[in-house]
Amino acid sequence: MNTCTTPASFDFRGQFSDAGLSAEAMRYIVQDTVFAQLTEIFPWPLIPRYKDITPFVEMDNTNATDITYRRYAIRNKKMEFTDIPATVTHASAYRLIAEILTTEARALLASGDRGLLAIMLQTLLRWPNAPTAQIEIVHPRLGIPFLSFPGLPEEWIYPKEQWLLEQLHQFKAEGHRTIVYVAHVGKIDVSARLKAVLERPYNGQTLKVAVLRSSTVDTADRMDWIEETVEEGVDVLLCNPQLVETGLDLIQFSRVVVYQMIYNSYTLGQCVRRVLRVGQQHDVQVYYTLYRAAMEVAAAQLMAKKAKANAQIQGRDLREAFITQYAGADDIQDILMRQIQSGLSTIEISQEEIQSLFTDAQNNRYRAENEDIKNFRERFGMDDPEEWTMDDLDNLFDGLDDDAILGMFDAATENIIEQNPLTIDAQVTPL
Numbered sequence: 001m002n003t004c005t006t007p008a009s010f011d012f013r014g015q016f017s018d019a020g021l022s023a024e025a026m027r028y029i030v031q032d033t034v035f036a037q038l039t040e041i042f043p044w045p046l047i048p049r050y051k052d053i054t055p056f057v058e059m060d061n062t063n064a065t066d067i068t069y070r071r072y073a074i075r076n077k078k079m080e081f082t083d084i085p086a087t088v089t090h091a092s093a094y095r096l097i098a099e100i101l102t103t104e105a106r107a108l109l110a111s112g113d114r115g116l117l118a119i120m121l122q123t124l125l126r127w128p129n130a131p132t133a134q135i136e137i138v139h140p141r142l143g144i145p146f147l148s149f150p151g152l153p154e155e156w157i158y159p160k161e162q163w164l165l166e167q168l169h170q171f172k173a174e175g176h177r178t179i180v181y182v183a184h185v186g187k188i189d190v191s192a193r194l195k196a197v198l199e200r201p202y203n204g205q206t207l208k209v210a211v212l213r214s215s216t217v218d219t220a221d222r223m224d225w226i227e228e229t230v231e232e233g234v235d236v237l238l239c240n241p242q243l244v245e246t247g248l249d250l251i252q253f254s255r256v257v258v259y260q261m262i263y264n265s266y267t268l269g270q271c272v273r274r275v276l277r278v279g280q281q282h283d284v285q286v287y288y289t290l291y292r293a294a295m296e297v298a299a300a301q302l303m304a305k306k307a308k309a310n311a312q313i314q315g316r317d318l319r320e321a322f323i324t325q326y327a328g329a330d331d332i333q334d335i336l337m338r339q340i341q342s343g344l345s346t347i348e349i350s351q352e353e354i355q356s357l358f359t360d361a362q363n364n365r366y367r368a369e370n371e372d373i374k375n376f377r378e379r380f381g382m383d384d385p386e387e388w389t390m391d392d393l394d395n396l397f398d399g400l401d402d403d404a405i406l407g408m409f410d411a412a413t414e415n416i417i418e419q420n421p422l423t424i425d426a427q428v429t430p431l
Contacts, residue, residue: 048254049283050276054300056292057160059091059128067093070148071100079144090158094128094294097135097149104137104146115141124295126184129260131158133188160289161197164257167287169202172235176282177253181241181271183260185213190260191238198236208232212239223248241271250274254282259289261296265306 064087072081088096101120108116119137127135135149157165164180171178182190191211198209210229217225222243229237230252237253244250245267253275262268272286290297 048276048280051283051285052288053285054288054290055163056290056297057163059089059094059291059294060156060159061089061091063156064089065153067150067152069096069150072145072147074144081145088152090128090131090152090156093131093149093152094124097127097147098124098295100147101137115139116146121295125261125299126188128291128294128296129160129182130184130188130190130193132156132193157197160259160291161194163289164194164259165198165200165202167257168198168207168236169205171255172205172207176255177230177235177237178255178257179237179239179244179250179253179275180257180259181262182238183240183262185240191240194238194259207235209236209238210234212237212243214240214243226250226252241267244274245270248274249277249279251277251280254280254284256284256286257289258287261288261290261300261303263299263303265303268303 066085066087068083068085070081070083072079074080086096101116101123105116105120108114116137116139119140123135123137127133132151132154134151135147136145137147137149138145168178168180180194182194184190191213195209195211198207200206212222212226226237226248241258241262256272256275258268258272262271276284288300290300
């Protein structure tokens with residue numbers, strides 16, 4: 001088997017840095033590499049079933065309120081503004097903001113200025129999930145204001161909040177705890193509002209909600225804090241995904257809701273699978289909630305493509321994966337650029353299209369049981385795994401020595417290689 005080692009070195013600041021490996025090296029080493037999932041070595045029910053779900057929610061177009069927003073313009077070298085009254089709903093306010101920002105961005109792009117794009121992107125991704133916060137759009141380099149838009153009423157319950165409230169009560173009734181991931185926990189704190197909304201009585205029942213924050217819980221204490229919170233009877237844990245993306249096994253939770261889409265594929269993959277570990281007693285479901293016709297749908301499509309490509313790299317067709325992730329995949333700002341050129345009032349991507357992408361990625365990660373796994377089940381009397389308990393599984397592991405576990409790994413590895421032969425068009429030269 002070919003091997004490649006890269007010595008550790010000192011970076012330009014004189015600090016010790018870990019060894020790294022360029023993506024270009026993949027074509028040399030992949031022929032001698034096996035990517036194994038726990039599900040390929042330890043079958044269900046040792047590892048629970050997993051499912052991605054992408055519910056679409058319509059923005060509210062019924063409740064209306066009167067607002068006054070402000071637009072700015074430079075005339076005769078002077079900054080002027082105009083206050084504009086409007087009656088808006090949740091949905092129409094989003095369309096209005098998108099149209100205003102699109103007009104301003106197009107004007108700047110015509111002169112080669114891309115300075116407004118990043119702010120525009122973040123605004124359109126964040127606002128539907130935090131509509132009560134006031135918007136102040138200022139050019140990051142020039143300091144020129146473009147738009148001041150007031151927040152919508154605090155007392156309204158917005159559609160995704162209502163969906164989440166109902167869904168969490170259903171999860172609780174079914175015996176599941178839930179982690180809800182929110183991206184914005186800083187100046188615009190979505191988690192604070194969600195906690196207040198979720199703690200409201202619903203059908204005579206209430207939820208116990210906790211919020212994990214980096215400012216109140218040190219990194220080394222997070223696992224202990226979560227365990228104490230669970231012992232106190234928490235139903236829902238709200239947190240930023242980066243706080244739990246590594247080093248934690250959250251098997252106390254079996255439902256995950258990605259309330260705001262996560263735009264780093266590594267963080268997304270890590271945080272949603274904190275609950276998918278040996279010892280999980282329930283099947284796992286992950287919900288990616290999206291407002292229909294909003295920018296977050298386009299971003300979710302991109303992340304689903306990346307998830308599918310990552311799954312393909314980890315043991316499927318390498319050529320297709322590289323085509324998807326590198327040649328065909330789009331950066332999120334590229335998607336925004338095309339929408340600006342064609343109009344950004346609505347984004348027409350179907351729920352079925354998003355769901356199919358996540359399902360394809362899921363199928364690539366979890367393959368069907370092969371003959372060796374079936375033999376393993378028969379060997380240990382797992383003909384009816386529905387009746388197995390965690391005590392049965394503990395006893396099963398207690399009865400296996402190191403050689404038996406290694407034998408299972410070897411058998412699984414052989415089948416992975418046989419079932420997933422890699423063909424690479426590039427010339428492969430041993431190092």
